[in-house]
Amino acid sequence: MKKKLYFLLLSFAILLLPSLNPLLFSEPSSLVLKHQHNFDWPSSEDFLRIISLRDYNTRIVLLGTMLFGFASGMIGVFVTLRKRALVGDAVSHASLPGVVIAFIFMVSLGGTGKFLPGLLAGALISSFIGVGVILLVRNYTRLHEDAALGIVLSVFFGFGVALLGITQKMKEGNSAGLDSFIYGKTASMLISDAWLILVSAFVVLILSVMFFKEFTILCFDEEYTLARGWSVFGLDLMMMFLTVGVTVVGLQAVGLILVVALLIIPPISARFWTSNLKKMFLISSCLGAISGILGAAVSALVPKLPAGALIVLVCGILFLVSLLFGSESGMFIQLYRNLRFQYRILIQNLLRSMYEIANSKQSFKEDDLKSFMIDYEELFNFRSWKKMSLMIAVEVSKFKNLVIKTKKGLIFTKSGYLESVRIFRNHHLWELYLLNYAGVGLGHVDHFVDDIEHIIESKILEELGEEQRS
């Protein structure tokens, strides 16, 4: 009864909302429609200029974003494996007040406030304070990590925005470029800025290669790392430093809202291609670099669109491709493995049923397979088949040359019969195994990795067979 009441109330509310539409959402007069002008595509001349890297500025910017993508893809592997993906998000948001305070500070000293290393230093410091606050909230209050991240992200960012509001009304200094830190703007990059990015990205790159071993073990098993005498805190701090470093470097290219994407998406995408850490490292860095360079190139062509969004979009497309076609755990390969496994089971069931039927009949002789036919009807009744799956099983077995299909029934081929003998024997042995060693463990073999099953199967079965003989 009550449920119906709720439902009625809800649907009533939903129905009413559109009728409120004209009252509430009438086109406000203050919103003046701007001039409509069409989106202009870059001319082929521009296109060529960018592609051929003719001007020095483009070259440097592309190199800078590429290196940034490379470095973030690299350190991102560790960040995601350490399950700290969202820490990157909180940390990048936490950099805003630092940037603005650095700006105000530099203006009050009498400069223009647009000195990039100074701004980035501010970002670095405030990001680190953010990390500290996250740790404090997590360790000294009853709140969990997610809340700690959320609090730092929103409060720091809110504070940054409030400070930004101050600078926009300040008489001294021109704060016009500051919001490019939020959404990223590669076009505003000076050559000196690009060099700075280049150098920092390089440092990050070298350090993460140098500490590859230590970071790996830290991400794999924190407890073990501690037990073996490494300082987990020190390693974490170093990793955090590199993460914050990359994030800050990427602020100008991607902007602080989306910079975390370059930390997360490339490694996640790479994981779909490989389960080897080194390869994952390589693939992730390459994906990051490709996103950086393509995104920046498009943004150079269409300067109106925010660079960060473009870089992340390229990254997202690469993710989608990896998700679908990844050779290790992409959706298609999973589907394929699953199907193959199902087929195998179907065929095994079919052959085993055929074997059991055949051996229960006296007319069946092993050396004359051709003259013995098993009716579909009998087969169908022998096991609780679904019609569809029986049909598939028959078709696939025929294709694999295990059976000969006739109108009324099925006939074993030579190889099909041998296979059915093997399957029957295995089945029998497995039953024995379960009887003798009724334990768990069997289920631990991942189904879709069916090759393994065979190795294990054959080894154990050999032993079992011997046991039975003796």
Place this chain on the structure above:
Amino acid sequence: MEWTVLDFWIVSAGILASLSCALLGNFLILKRMSMMGDAISHSVLPGLAIAFFLTSSKASFSMFLGAAVLGVVTSILTQWIHKHGNVDQGASMGVVFTILFAIGLVLIVQAADSVDLDPGCVLYGAVEYIALDMITFVDFEIPRAIVVLSLVFLLNSCFVLLFFKELRITTFDTQYATSLGFNSDLMHYALMGLIAITVVAAFESVGSIIVIAMLIVPGATAYLLTDRLSLMIFLSMFFAILSAVLGHFSAVYFPPFFGFPDTNTSGMMATLSGVIFFVVVIVSPRYGLFSSLLNKMVTRFRVVQEDVLSIIFRSEEENSLGATKEHILLYFIHHPLWLSIAMKFLEFNKKINRRGNVYVLTAIGNSESITLMRSHRLWESYLSTEIQAPHSHFHDTADRLEHIHDADIQETLDLEGRDSEFDPSGKKIPPESED
């Protein structure tokens, strides 16, 4: 600066937005999915943009619908990638919301050609211009944003009130709730959809920063103060109102105080919620740093006093004279600073007396230390029967245990040791006191 009607509207908008968010945010905190609020507030952007393209108006029913759909889609996609891609929850959330936000940004920049809808506005909103867009309601001129926000607040409160029971159980134990027949997924997606709607309602007036902050911070602040869900919700609403009001005030008055121009309200509201959180972290009576520090000090002080009593008692047992301060210091395991305070206090409470430079126990002090000593030696005996280790070990443990004054435990201990006369090292266990 004077308090104008504009200020009133700004604060009201802030309060309404904060309340709508804080209501829902409590459940995010308890579900340990606080970052979902951040994710959704980013990922509604393409929904807005698409709805805008379709209807080419800035605030419409379709926009709310688009946002709600995107909110649910974000949640579903996150779950899907988490499950099928074998990716950890945080990372899959990060993947989904950044990509969606990027798409939204590109779309919105396209849209910005035809209508004033720029990315900056999405972030900080334009609460200062709220009065430019009024509608007539009955006989009053009310800013449109206020009406929209009120409706959203109404919707959210209805949701929380009507489904309080369901929300509580699905938040507390999803699997148990499902086994009882509550549809946890449905509740979850409804919550996500409402969050998305709230984001849209808030974004053009107060900006999405407020949404992110108010979803998380008031709830987290309230969580530090109470263990009851209903109280937590009320407290979070209180903190939401407080941060909205104080936020606006400080936006107007605070920067000029330092010689800077005033700033936008939404950023300051988020900041103030953080300040309130910080204050509560320190002073919260139950889980605050200050109170736990205070409790620790009080307990420590009691332990110190009791230690002093038992040192004097032991010394009297040995030489029946009492103890000098130097003698006490010899056995004193805490910082010497504690000692002088404790002695003053004990003297004041007439538990010890000073004779020359020797301290002796008074009658009160004596009976108290006998109880302590009895407890200590009973513990030693008890431990030595239960634990296989050299008896010398138990002294330290018993030293800590003797400070437990729980009546129930004491009774059990007395019962267990009622026939023992000596502790394992052969010292006499004082008999139970008369009273």
Place this chain on the structure above:
Amino acid sequence: MFKLKKNNPEKFSFHMDEHPSDIPIAVHDLTVSYNRKPVLWDVDLNIPKGKLVAIVGPNGAGKSTLLKSILHLIPIASGAVKIYGRTFKKNKHLIGYVPQRESVDWSFPVNALDTVVMGMYRKIGWCLPVLRRHKEFAMECLRRVGMEDFYNRQISQLSGGQQQRVFIARALAERAEIFLMDEPFAGVDARTERAIVTLLKEISSSGKTVLAVHHDLNTVREYFDHVILLNLRIIDSGSPDFVLTEENLRRTYGGRLTLLDKAATALSNLDRE
């Protein structure tokens, strides 16, 4: 009423006549607390060399806690742990740790060989790369546990017993003298369990010490040659034939000690009154 046990002098005499540097693990008066709530009370233990030692006790008895406090993974409230007579810090390289299955991230992108090589990271040192000879040694360790055919397999694609063997190989690669294993037989079928025990017996017969948390009382006698009965405190330790008496088992498994339990809770609440 207390039954005052006579202080048995023999029980603790090895402090005198055995040189401390011969004892792989000596735990002295160890008390471990979580949030001031003691979970191990006054543990006093000597683990004999070259033996397969089991820590046995009910759920929540502090078995894993004991292992972790030996490894200094959790802070020790009071007491000391000595590894071959020296502090943990100085001799930690002698300890190989095989963690509980649940604590490992199985989807982590490493194969069996890489996992074993991790055991040598400490020895290789900061910033230096893994060389071919390290890999060869790791391969040798895999061979010793009979896992050489699977070296290139991602760890989640191994069965439970195989995973366990890879981690034993990692401890071998550390050239550990003492193997600490947290529930090595969890999620492993009976047959594999026996194979692992054979492997462990091989290891301990070469003079190495194995200390494992074990659950199954039925197999303790068969698998191990030294047993520690634990339930918040040590009930008894020694050869299984002497230790596994009915009286001891009743004391270990016969429910919680209400007084000790209450006292622990009261201690953790001391400053919240």
